Amino acid sequence: MTTVPIFKDCMAIIMEFSPKDFNSKDLLNEILKLKTVQEVHDFHCWSLAGGKHIMTCHVRSQFGDRVIRDINRICKRDEYGVFHTTIQVERDRHDVQRLTCDHNN
Numbered sequence: 001m002t003t004v005p006i007f008k009d010c011m012a013i014i015m016e017f018s019p020k021d022f023n024s025k026d027l028l029n030e031i032l033k034l035k036t037v038q039e040v041h042d043f044h045c046w047s048l049a050g051g052k053h054i055m056t057c058h059v060r061s062q063f064g065d066r067v068i069r070d071i072n073r074i075c076k077r078d079e080y081g082v083f084h085t086t087i088q089v090e091r092d093r094h095d096v097q098r099l100t101c102d103h104n105n
Helices: 003-014 024-032 065-075
Strands: 039-048 052-060 082-092 099-101
Touching (some): 024 039, 039 082, 052 065
Antiparallel strands (some): 039 052, 082 099
């Protein structure tokens, strides 16, 4: 009787299902409203065991660490309760014709 629910939880974690406890679309929309954010892509949310939510995204911004703090502040709110974030900040470089990540300077 207890095997089926545990198996379902394990499969959800392995398959990186989106968390059911919060609306990832609302989270994305709140992030997009930030003045420090120009664009968000590669946005993903999933859960680990114990209801620990994870969020990763790429953000185009000229504000570096400030945009990371702004996004983390939203993610840590009770309605989202994101346990861990990975945020890659990208910026436009004026000397090239493509979008680059900060670590590729």
